[in-house]
Amino acid sequence: MMILTRTFRYLSLLLLVLLFAAGCNSELTSKVQSFIQINDRQLSKAEFDAAFAGMLQSDQPLSDEERLGLQRSFLVQLIDRELIFLEARRLAIDVTPEELTAALQGYFDDYPDDSFKAMLQERGMTMASWQAELKESLIMEKLLHETVYARVTVVDVEVETYYKDNREDFDRPAQVRARQIVVADEAEGRRVLGLLRQGQSFETVARKHSLSPDAQQGGDLGFFGRGQMPAEFDDAVFALPVGRLSDLVKSEYGFHIFLVEKKRAAARLSQKEADREIRRILESHKQEEAYQGWLQDLRSRATIEVDWNQLEK
Numbered sequence: 001m002m003i004l005t006r007t008f009r010y011l012s013l014l015l016l017v018l019l020f021a022a023g024c025n026s027e028l029t030s031k032v033q034s035f036i037q038i039n040d041r042q043l044s045k046a047e048f049d050a051a052f053a054g055m056l057q058s059d060q061p062l063s064d065e066e067r068l069g070l071q072r073s074f075l076v077q078l079i080d081r082e083l084i085f086l087e088a089r090r091l092a093i094d095v096t097p098e099e100l101t102a103a104l105q106g107y108f109d110d111y112p113d114d115s116f117k118a119m120l121q122e123r124g125m126t127m128a129s130w131q132a133e134l135k136e137s138l139i140m141e142k143l144l145h146e147t148v149y150a151r152v153t154v155v156d157v158e159v160e161t162y163y164k165d166n167r168e169d170f171d172r173p174a175q176v177r178a179r180q181i182v183v184a185d186e187a188e189g190r191r192v193l194g195l196l197r198q199g200q201s202f203e204t205v206a207r208k209h210s211l212s213p214d215a216q217q218g219g220d221l222g223f224f225g226r227g228q229m230p231a232e233f234d235d236a237v238f239a240l241p242v243g244r245l246s247d248l249v250k251s252e253y254g255f256h257i258f259l260v261e262k263k264r265a266a267a268r269l270s271q272k273e274a275d276r277e278i279r280r281i282l283e284s285h286k287q288e289e290a291y292q293g294w295l296q297d298l299r300s301r302a303t304i305e306v307d308w309n310q311l312e313k
Helices: 007-013 014-027 027-030 045-055 066-091 098-112 115-122 126-145 155-166 186-197 200-208 214-219 231-237 271-301 308-312
Strands: 034-038 040-042 175-183 221-224 249-251 256-262 305-306
Touching: 014 214, 034 045, 034 066, 040 045, 040 221, 045 066, 045 256, 066 305, 066 308, 098 126, 098 155, 098 256, 115 126, 115 308, 155 271, 175 186, 175 200, 175 231, 186 200, 186 256, 200 214, 231 256
Parallel strands: none
Antiparallel strands: 034 040, 034 305, 175 221, 175 256, 249 256
8 A cells, every 4th residue: 555655664763753752851861861862852872772672573683783784774764754753843744634534544444354453462552652653654744745745847858768768678578467365274265266156256255255455455466477476376377367267376375366357468668658657757766866855954954963982882
């Protein structure tokens, strides 16, 4: 789901906003040596270490050099995220209740039954804390769209030049458009396959019985070529005639049933056919350049202090 384009690079760091905010008002922070200071906000080394540890896999072995490199990268991302958060507050950027509700529903639709709650439990989060994180991300995304991306444009001559310089990128391989239903075991798979062979709609059965996140889209996988999906998928769908159901296909994800809806032969896209994709590519590049320039301006206007000695210890 593509609700957020770039701000989600910061989503895993949103907990640190709360740490910064708490640090500004607590007596404890004033008694502990500051590790990071951004304008009037402070974070101690202990708070940084706790947040950094939460981002690592519990079984991830790291050498001292690897750990230091990751910590430095994490710290830079933290500072950038905090600068963006402060800019959003300065400009009074906010989201409406309707925007937040729509974003929440988009997530719920991607998780069948109670799996969303299970995901939150695994992350050690409550629904309220997760919604607070999502709201902050939406605010930052709105900030970027209104102050950075809105100035980005792509003109026809740029599209034409890009197509001429990258013709080989538009050689499209043979593709299929397929739907899938995923179940946990073979017995359930046989039962669901029976429903389909009795004439029930694939989309309806997928929404009701499939365990895959694409269930709410009727199991739609879109168009894909060989090598873009697991090998078991390719073996099943590329040999399947359009409109025909597959038998059960076992993979590490469970048992699958596929329906091929369309096939496209290999071809080179014309400039007209590639226009939308090229504009998306150019727009993405320009947005990233604009974002980096804007972020550098935020850095230059902020007071940022880091006690690097504490990190290297």
